[in-house]
Structure formats: C-alpha cells, structure tokens
Amino acid sequence: MLKMIERKSADPRNGSLCVAEAASESVPFDINRVYYIYGVQRGVQRGAHAHKTLKQVLICVHGRIEISLDDGRGNVQTTVLNEPSDGLYVGPGMWRTMKWLQDDSVLLVLASEHYNEADYIRDYDEFIEYGKRRS
Amino acid sequence: MLKMIERKSADPRNGSLCVAEAASESVPFDINRVYYIYGVQRGVQRGAHAHKTLKQVLICVHGRIEISLDDGRGNVQTTVLNEPSDGLYVGPGMWRTMKWLQDDSVLLVLASEHYNEADYIRDYDEFIEYGKRRS
Numbered sequence: 331m332l333k334m335i336e337r338k339s340a341d342p343r344n345g346s347l348c349v350a351e352a353a354s355e356s357v358p359f360d361i362n363r364v365y366y367i368y369g370v371q372r373g374v375q376r377g378a379h380a381h382k383t384l385k386q387v388l389i390c391v392h393g394r395i396e397i398s399l400d401d402g403r404g405n406v407q408t409t410v411l412n413e414p415s416d417g418l419y420v421g422p423g424m425w426r427t428m429k430w431l432q433d434d435s436v437l438l439v440l441a442s443e444h445y446n447e448a449d450y451i452r453d454y455d456e457f458i459e460y461g462k463r464r465s
Numbered sequence: 466m467l468k469m470i471e472r473k474s475a476d477p478r479n480g481s482l483c484v485a486e487a488a489s490e491s492v493p494f495d496i497n498r499v500y501y502i503y504g505v506q507r508g509v510q511r512g513a514h515a516h517k518t519l520k521q522v523l524i525c526v527h528g529r530i531e532i533s534l535d536d537g538r539g540n541v542q543t544t545v546l547n548e549p550s551d552g553l554y555v556g557p558g559m560w561r562t563m564k565w566l567q568d569d570s571v572l573l574v575l576a577s578e579h580y581n582e583a584d585y586i587r588d589y590d591e592f593i594e595y596g597k598r599r600s
Binding site for chain 2: 344352360366371376444
C-alpha cells in the first residue's frame with residue numbers, strides 16, 4: 331500500500347523535503363528503528379525474509395528499487411519505488427524481496443520495533459507453514 | 466559530534482546496511498519525526514535556523530553535504546558528511562546551515578520531536594539574543 335509522505339518544495343534548485351511523522355497517517359506506528367541500505371549494484375536482490383509482527387514503511391530516497399511482497403497465499407505485489415515521497419507500507423507476514431534497478435539507489439526503512447531476531451522468518455518454506463498456522 | 470551508525474556489510478556488490486535504533490548511543494532520543502531532503506543542486510545552502518529544544522541526528526545517505534553549526538558564542542564547527550555510517554548529532558541552540566557539495570545528495574534527519582513551529586528560531590539576531598538569555 332503506497333502512502334504519500336508529506337512533501338514540501340520551494341524553489342526547484344533547493345530541492346524537496348519530505349516529512350514522516352511517527353504515529354501518523356503516513357507512518358502508522360512509533361518509529362523505534364531506522365535503517366538504510368546503500369552502495370548496492372544494479373541487479374542485486376536483497377531481503378528474502380518476513381517478519382512476524384514488525385511493521386515498516388519503505389522509501390526509496392535515491393534511485394529506483396523494485397519491491398516484491400508475497401503474502402504466502404499466492405498473492406505477489408510488485409512495486410517500483412522511484413519517488414522519494416512514496417512510502418510503501420509493509421505489514422507483518424509479508425515475504426519481501428528488493429531488487430536494485432539503478433546503482434547506488436538508497437532504501438530507507440522506518441520500523442516499528444527494535445531489532446529482534448526472533449521476529450524474522452528467513453526460510454521460505456517456514457514462512458508458508460507460518461502463514462497456514464495463522465489462518 | 467560525529468556518531469557511528471551501526472553498519473553491516475556483506476558481499477560488496479550487496480552494499481551496506483546502517484541501523485539507527487531510537488534511544489541508543491547513536492541516536493540518544495526517541496525518534497518522533499524523520500525527514501529527508503533531496504533533489505538539491507550543488508552549491509545550494511539550506512537550513513539557516515536553530516531549535517530551542519529539538520535534538521537531531523543528520524546523516525548524508527548519498528553524496529556530500531557540508532554542515533556548519535554555530536553555537537552563537539563565536540564557535541562555528543564545519544563538517545563534511547560523505548559517509549552514510551556517520552551521524553552528526555545536533556543539539557538544541559545550534560544555528561545550522563547545510564551546503565550541498567554534490568548534486569542529488571540526500572540528507573536524512575532523525576528528530577526527537579514532532580513538528581512544532583514554536584521551537585524554531587529563524588532570525589539570526591534573535592538566535593544570538595536567545596543564546597544570551599540562556600547563558
């Protein structure tokens with residue numbers, strides 16, 4: 331689900347400023363963790379995991395990155411992020427992969443919880459089984 | 466004050482991931498607001514304000530940006546941010562200016578509070594007066 335991050339622009343030379351307030355419409359959770367991925371070559375895929383409870387908003391602040399979200403029930407949604415004012419909400423139970431479409435694209439992720447290894451599902455078969463147990 | 470943001474690197478092709486946990490050594494406050502500035506042409510300056518209470522960590526996640534911090538007492542500290550794992554802590558009462566050294570550099574800011582216009586000081590003379598009243 332794409333959410334608009336509030337964007338403020340003035341003189342085009344001066345660029346744009348996007349604001350993501352915690353616990354707002356654009357970021358519907360408290361922000362306990364922020365991470366960003368950079369220095370990735372075009373064509374590289376990252377991700378390939380799911381979370382049991384974590385909520386995140388993914389933002390491509392530079393370049394172009396393709397995000398695939400698999401709900402484990404046969405539904406795969408693919409979105410190209412190439413506009414810094416777009417935020418992609420990723421809820422729990424989604425297997426995500428990110429493919430870099432342009433060198434040096436930067437992915438910014440706002441996350442609802444501190445790091446917790448027990449919240450990760452890193453094996454796809456286990457992810458499918460986890461989804462069956464939940465439904 | 467430069468703070469190291471936790472950095473995880475694997476295969477160089479796969480880039481690096483930096484993590485900023487709220488209320489940690491690298492980000493010594495809760496993160497209530499995140500903003501980022503992009504699409505700025507080289508040579509442009511932004512900022513030129515201070516905050517009465519807001520705490521921030523500034524990170525250049527792409528490119529090169531020069532940050533000047535003026536404490537209003539004759540001390541100006543200038544830092545070039547060009548490494549995404551560097552976070553520059555900016556406490557209250559610092560007049561900041563940011564100069565873009567490279568087109569399309571992206572500045573990410575983690576902030577301790579939600580937006581509050583009353584916390585801004587946008588006039589330099591007023592900033593100097595405010596500093597005198599505080600000391």
